[in-house]
Structure formats: C-alpha cells, structure tokens
Amino acid sequence: MLSATSLRRGLYGVIPALLLSPSLAYADWALNMTEGVTPYSKEVYGLHMAILGVCTVIGILVFGMILVSIIKFRKSQGAVPATWHHSTAAEIIWTAIPILILVVMAFPATKALVMMEDTAHSAMTIKVTGYQWRWGYDYVEDGIEIFAGLDEASNRARQINSGIDPVSVDNYLLETDNHIVIPSGTKVRILTTAADVIHSWWVPDLGWKRDAIPGFVNESWFEVESGKEGVYRGQCAELCGKDHGFMPIVVEVVTPAAYKEWVADMKARQVASAELTQKTWTAAALQTHGRKVYEANCMSCHQADGQGIPGIFPAMAASQTLNGPLADHVNLIIQGKAGTVMTGFGPLLNDADIAALISYSTQTWGDTARVVQPAEVAELRGARRAVVSAN
Amino acid sequence: MSDTHIATDHHDHHDEPARGFMRWLTTTNHKDIGTLYLLFALVMFFVGGAMALVIRLELFQPGLQFVNPQFFNSMTTVHALVMIFGGVMPAWVGFANWMIPMMIGAPDMALPRLNNWSFWILPFAFTLLITTFFLPGGAPAGGWTLYPPLVLQTGDALPFAIFAVHFLGASSIAGAINVVATVFNMRAPGMTLMKLPLFVWTWIITAFLLIATMPVLAGAVTMLLTDKFFGTSFFAAAGGGDPVMFQHIFWFFGHPEVYILILPAFGVVSAIIPTFARKPLFGYSSMVYASASIAFLSFIVWAHHMFTVGMPLAGELFFMYTTIMIAVPTGVKIFNWVATMWQGSMTFETPMLFAIAFLVLFTIGGFSGLMLGVTPVDFQYHDTYFVVAHFHYVLVTGAVFSIMAGAYFWLPKWTGHMYDEKLGKLHFWVSVISVNVLFFPQHFLGLAGMPRRIPDYSVQFADWNMVSSIGGFVFGFSQLLFVVVVIKCIRGGVKATDRVWEGAHGLEWTVASPAPYHTFNTPPAPAAIEGGMR
Numbered sequence A: 001m002l003s004a005t006s007l008r009r010g011l012y013g014v015i016p017a018l019l020l021s022p023s024l025a026y027a028d029w030a031l032n033m034t035e036g037v038t039p040y041s042k043e044v045y046g047l048h049m050a051i052l053g054v055c056t057v058i059g060i061l062v063f064g065m066i067l068v069s070i071i072k073f074r075k076s077q078g079a080v081p082a083t084w085h086h087s088t089a090a091e092i093i094w095t096a097i098p099i100l101i102l103v104v105m106a107f108p109a110t111k112a113l114v115m116m117e118d119t120a121h122s123a124m125t126i127k128v129t130g131y132q133w134r135w136g137y138d139y140v141e142d143g144i145e146i147f148a149g150l151d152e153a154s155n156r157a158r159q160i161n162s163g164i165d166p167v168s169v170d171n172y173l174l175e176t177d178n179h180i181v182i183p184s185g186t187k188v189r190i191l192t193t194a195a196d197v198i199h200s201w202w203v204p205d206l207g208w209k210r211d212a213i214p215g216f217v218n219e220s221w222f223e224v225e226s227g228k229e230g231v232y233r234g235q236c237a238e239l240c241g242k243d244h245g246f247m248p249i250v251v252e253v254v255t256p257a258a259y260k261e262w263v264a265d266m267k268a269r270q271v272a273s274a275e276l277t278q279k280t281w282t283a284a285a286l287q288t289h290g291r292k293v294y295e296a297n298c299m300s301c302h303q304a305d306g307q308g309i310p311g312i313f314p315a316m317a318a319s320q321t322l323n324g325p326l327a328d329h330v331n332l333i334i335q336g337k338a339g340t341v342m343t344g345f346g347p348l349l350n351d352a353d354i355a356a357l358i359s360y361s362t363q364t365w366g367d368t369a370r371v372v373q374p375a376e377v378a379e380l381r382g383a384r385r386a387v388v389s390a391n
Numbered sequence B: 001m002s003d004t005h006i007a008t009d010h011h012d013h014h015d016e017p018a019r020g021f022m023r024w025l026t027t028t029n030h031k032d033i034g035t036l037y038l039l040f041a042l043v044m045f046f047v048g049g050a051m052a053l054v055i056r057l058e059l060f061q062p063g064l065q066f067v068n069p070q071f072f073n074s075m076t077t078v079h080a081l082v083m084i085f086g087g088v089m090p091a092w093v094g095f096a097n098w099m100i101p102m103m104i105g106a107p108d109m110a111l112p113r114l115n116n117w118s119f120w121i122l123p124f125a126f127t128l129l130i131t132t133f134f135l136p137g138g139a140p141a142g143g144w145t146l147y148p149p150l151v152l153q154t155g156d157a158l159p160f161a162i163f164a165v166h167f168l169g170a171s172s173i174a175g176a177i178n179v180v181a182t183v184f185n186m187r188a189p190g191m192t193l194m195k196l197p198l199f200v201w202t203w204i205i206t207a208f209l210l211i212a213t214m215p216v217l218a219g220a221v222t223m224l225l226t227d228k229f230f231g232t233s234f235f236a237a238a239g240g241g242d243p244v245m246f247q248h249i250f251w252f253f254g255h256p257e258v259y260i261l262i263l264p265a266f267g268v269v270s271a272i273i274p275t276f277a278r279k280p281l282f283g284y285s286s287m288v289y290a291s292a293s294i295a296f297l298s299f300i301v302w303a304h305h306m307f308t309v310g311m312p313l314a315g316e317l318f319f320m321y322t323t324i325m326i327a328v329p330t331g332v333k334i335f336n337w338v339a340t341m342w343q344g345s346m347t348f349e350t351p352m353l354f355a356i357a358f359l360v361l362f363t364i365g366g367f368s369g370l371m372l373g374v375t376p377v378d379f380q381y382h383d384t385y386f387v388v389a390h391f392h393y394v395l396v397t398g399a400v401f402s403i404m405a406g407a408y409f410w411l412p413k414w415t416g417h418m419y420d421e422k423l424g425k426l427h428f429w430v431s432v433i434s435v436n437v438l439f440f441p442q443h444f445l446g447l448a449g450m451p452r453r454i455p456d457y458s459v460q461f462a463d464w465n466m467v468s469s470i471g472g473f474v475f476g477f478s479q480l481l482f483v484v485v486v487i488k489c490i491r492g493g494v495k496a497t498d499r500v501w502e503g504a505h506g507l508e509w510t511v512a513s514p515a516p517y518h519t520f521n522t523p524p525a526p527a528a529i530e531g532g533m534r
C-alpha cells in the first residue's frame, strides 16, 4: 500500500532523479525491435520493418490529406462547402487497395509462421518449466537439471525502498543465479510447461515467446547462428502473480565444443553436490547455507524478516509446522500445501538445502532450534517416496 | 374527489421532475438517466485514472519506491476493470440515453423502468469491486482478463469481483435490450433505418454485440467460481480441464467488447465531422455496412489475443487472416471521414478538435493493431508495452477522445449554455500533447523488450518510462479542466440556440436548448426528418 513516508521519500527522490537521474545515463533510448540472432528472429524483424513501412506510407498519405484539408478547406479562408457525399469509384479503390496490400503481406507472414512451427530435425531438447517465480530447465538428452531465478544482487535491490540503487546492480532484474548454456549452430527444441500458473518464456533475441501452461506442453525451437555466441536475456512475459516482473531468463550461447565442456563440468558438479548431501555439516555451515536457501526461495513471499504479508503470506513464526515433527516439516517443504500458492519445493531443493533451511528456520523463528543433517532429510524423503509409490 | 383529480392531473403531465435525491433514484426519464450514466462515468474515469497514476508513479524510475508488487498488480487489474466497465461503457450508455430518443424522434426509451434499474445496478457493482481492496488478500491482482489458474489464487476478493462482473453484465444487457427495443419500435414515422443517424446505427450494432457476448463472460466467470468453490475443474488440467479454454471463452467476449467500446465512437465522430465541415457525411451507407462487417469480423478474430498459447498452425493462420482483414472496413471509415472533410468549410471548435485528434490517433492505434495481427511478429510484440501502447491509442485517444468530443458537442443541448470555448481548447491542447507523451514512448519500450504488467524494470528502460510518467501526470491532472468546463457550463454561460452549431443537422437540434424534460411527445414532422438527413 502507499504509505505516507514512502510517498514523501519517493517524492524527494523524484526531483533529483529528474535532473540527473543516474538510471537515465544507463538507458539507451532504444526505439526499435532487436534483429536478434536466429534465422527466425531476422525473418520477424524484416516483417516488422516491412509492415511498419507500409503503415508509415499510408499514414503519410492519410495524415497528409487531413493536414491539407485543415489548411485549405477552412471557413476562415472563405472555403465554400461542396455538397457531394458519394463516389462509388473512390470507395471501390480504397477497399481494393488495402485488400491487395494485405494479401501481399500475408505471404511472407505465412512463410515465417510455417518456419516457426517446424520443430522437426532438432538436435537437442530442453524442457522449460515455469514456477512461481523461477524457471526450471531439463536437458532431456544430457540429463542436466537447472533452476534459475532472479540473482541475489537484483533480488536485494528490488525490495521496496531497499536503498540500493538499481544502477549499481549489473544487469538489474535481467540476471539469474544460474545460467543455461546452449550450443550455437544447433537446432534446439524447447518444450514449455508450468507447475503452477501460466508463464511465458521470452528471449527477444531468439525472436519469439511461448506460453508455459500447467498441464500442457508447447513446442518451439531456435537456432543461434554460429558466430553469434554471447549472453542473451529475457523475462517472463505472462502475468504470473506477485513476482512476475522478477523471473528473468539468461541464455548463454557458446560454441558446440565449449558446450561439451560445460556438460562435463555440470556432471562433475552433480557428483560433488551428491557428496555434499551425504557429508555431515557443522551447525554454523547449516545456518549460512539455510539463510541463502531461504532468501532465494522463500523470502519473496514470507519476507526477509519472516513476518510474511498479513492476509496473504503467513508469518514463519506463527507456523506450528516449525515446532511440530520433523517429518511434517520436510513434507511441507517437499510437497507444499495443496490448493495454495505454497507449492512444493521438492524438485528444486536437494537434501542439504532442505536440512539447512529447516535448521535456519527453526533457529530463527521456532520455539526450539533444530540441527538437521542431510542424511535425515534423505531418509524422510525416501520414506515419503515409499509411501507415495505404495499408494 | 378534487384531490384525486389534481393528483391524476399531475400524474398525466409530470412535466417537471421531482426534486432532490428521489428524483434521481426513481427517475424513468431518459435524459435524467443519461445524465446519471455520464456523471457516473466521469467519476469512474477519475477513480481509474488515480490507479493509473499510481502505476505511472511506481514506474517513474527503476526500483520499487511506493507500492509492493501485489498491490501494483491490483492497480493494473482494477484500473482496467474500472475504465472499461465503469468509464467507457457507462459513458456510451449515457450518450445513448440522452441522444437516441431525440435522434429518432421518440418521447423516451422503450423500457424506462428497466432503464432506471440498469443504471442503479452500477454503483452497487462498483462498490462491491472497490471494497475488495479492504479484504484479506487484497483486490484482484490477476489482470482484468482473469486468467486461471492465476486468478484462482486471489484471496477473499474473488467471489466479490465475480459478482461485480455479473452485475455489470446484467446492467449492460438491460441497457442493450433497451436500445434495441427503442430503435426498432419507437422511431418517428418516416424515420426509416437508412435515415438513422450513424450514432444510432453504431449503437444498435453495439447493442447486439453486448447481448451476444455479455452472457459468455458471465458464463466464463461463473465457471471460475465453481472451479474455486465447488470442486469443478473446467480450467484445471489436473482434473481434465484446460486453462486455455478460459482464454478462448474470455476473448470470444473480449474481442467484440473492444468494438463495444469503439463503435459508438465511430457514430459520434460521424456526427461531428460533417457538422464542422459543413458538408454531408461521405458514404453514409458504406459507413453502415463497414460498421456491420467490423462487428461480424469481431466474432471470428478472438484468438489473436492468444497467439502464444500454442495453437495449431491452421488456427494461427485463420486468426491472422481474419484479423488483418478488419483493416479493410476500418480503413473505409477513416477514408470516408477524410473525404467528408475534403472540400468542406471547416471551423475548429473543441468537438471538432477532439474528432480530428481521434481520426489521427485512432489510425495510429489501427496501424499497431495491424502489426499485432501478423502472428509471427506478434510472437515478439505480445504481452509487451507495445500492446499497452496499442490499446491505449484505440481506447484513450480513440474511445475517450470521442467521448470528450461528444460531450463538448452536445453539452449546449444538454445544459442550454455554451461551454467556455477557451477553456475547452486549452483542455484539448494539453490533453492531446500529454497523451502522446504518455503513450507514444510505450511503443519504443515494448519493441525494446519491456513486458507489460511489471512493477519494476531493468535500467535500460528508464528513459522512456520517465517520459511516459511525466506525460501521464500532465494528462491525468489536465482532465480536471474538463470538470471545470462542465461545471461552468451547467451553471451558466452564453445562451445556446436550438441549432447550436451552424452546420448541425438532425432531430436533436430542432428542439429547444436545453432540451425540455420531455421531447417528441408528438412525433416530428416528416420534413424535419428529411432536413436532418445529409
């Protein structure tokens, strides 16, 4: 809600911002669509410019006629009104010419659309899942799973009245904690779906966006031209709740050779993280890691201080789950609460994350602090699985 | 005995309205009800406008300064609902009430009690909607399009908002039925269909669109209600439903809805341009046919609002072709208006200024609409500020500007006084400049990649957002000038003549200014009808 203090503080900010807004120094006064880095995005850019051109020409004609009549046919200039009010020829002309223009435009548009819908012969497939509010990526062939949400620096700066100047944050709101990596010169098939509400996966340089819809899988594709390796950024484009503006997409395009290295590297890291979940952690390490996990996953709803937002997100301290049996706590985090926006974090968090999170939450908001080890979580997770599959 | 006699006598004439609040609560007079609708719309424009200013305030610079994201989303959602259902639609019903009976030579609307009822539903509906801000979980924040599953995450507000939509639908349907009944049954002898002023024609078409689509919206929101509270799963994939089906149903209502908002504007502009060009409207019958074909096409283009949901290629092609086809009848209208001005003898009073601005700026909105209709490119434009710019050009500089034009045009007939022309022109110039500062840069933002409905943005978008916000504040506050003009005009001013404007034609200009409480108790002479035809 608008509070008087924030209003006052904001207004004080407005005047200097107007005069020497640092954000304006970074702004690029961009006017037009990007040409992008894929054959499709170039096609789209060409179409966009062509239609813009047609509209501009028609606009100049129509607005020119209006301007001429305003100048020439004014009563103060002694203009005498004509009485004609019909001309079949004129009306046929200005019906037929637009039809012709549209037909001519329809050809390249149809061609581009057919191109977009042709997902055959792709070299690899990535399943993209929208979550409130992060993206999950599943490299189907390479067996890599990545979750990518807003990076920590942006996340801190974007809190209301954080006192952090967005300009001081690199790629403010367009940076993620993890990047996905894509080989150039490769046709990549993207399957979009969602876990909770509808999202939309959009990187302008790739030339399209596609909705991620719970229960449905959409197919699209792109191929970044060789030589166009680089980092491309985008955002969720479909309103998906409170933090819709805060679920960016970062795609790192590298050469196929570098991609292979990255895959190997990711596999090695998977092994390392499996080890992390097997070792025994110190209480202090659990606290530090738990706080990080909380800030990345829970803070957007339950807030940094754990007080939540009255009426929407409950305060952590008020939750009996923190003081109840460990199994219930693990269960809540893994599967969430059915029918509420408190979704399950099972696929996102590993056993070490959950152990640290519980240690941190109970220490900070619970009646009694708990020190939970990943092994305990693993056991409970295993028990859960057994129950679920038995059902 | 004599008492009853006096009472009946009074009842028979009831020339003078009752006084005080009861007059307005119980009135069945089309002019009173028209006034109520128009004043209600004016209030709602300011309520919705205040929300828009909260949005522009937060977007003035990057970072979150004033409101949290949830409240921001409520602002965009309720702003749209208020402007569409509380501002533009009631304004058009207000014009219809005031003008249609006078334009067709009828003494009143055909169903006066229904008329009273359809207005008085509105304040209750909006009270219901606005009170949701005070409920746990806040006002609806899932967008005015109410897409599930997101909208089902709304807190206690959901059933209230849905009932509000039901009420609004009932009110609109009642209003539409009234217009249809009036025009088809109460035209003065000699007023054949092809002699109707275009405003009446466009309203008839609008009324049929309303009757056809409002029940569809009511059905869609009712399905949301049962999904949320009664365990159905129309829109939940887990229960065999389909969230995209909601979008199809919604836009089957939603696309005709945008023509509901703009068709009466075509009618108003078709009345104003010939008046101030002192030349008959060019191509009357093609205007009628173009309006009808736009209305027909509006039923088969809905999925262009949802090209990115993943339709089959054939579906995408179909909706692309039908959508760009709408440019043809719309173009005919634009060309006809320009041809009306050509070789006229124009003067530029405030209504004409707003009408010309409509002509230019609505055309710009039409261009961006054509661009959005081209599916492959829409994959880039969709859900960005380019779309926001597009629909504000057609709705603000389209619908709202023509509402302004119409208000200035008929104010002297309504109040009996000329409005303050200097103030009117000032209002026009400040509005037309600031509205472009407000909305034109949003094209750039969208093309550069800024999604819509976000409370904060990366610094590369800071420039045009700041410009847009400045335009927004000037535009918003300059509308207070309009209020001043209206109040001044109601209170006094130069006495208006019956005809008011030198080039005015039509039955409404044959009655006194201000229009007496009852007009055309006896039908107008056929000669008057012919004189109104241009």
Ligand SMILES: [Cu+2]
Binding pocket: A130, A133, A198, A199, A200, A236, A237, A238, A239, A240, A244, A247
């Ligand atoms: Cu999203």
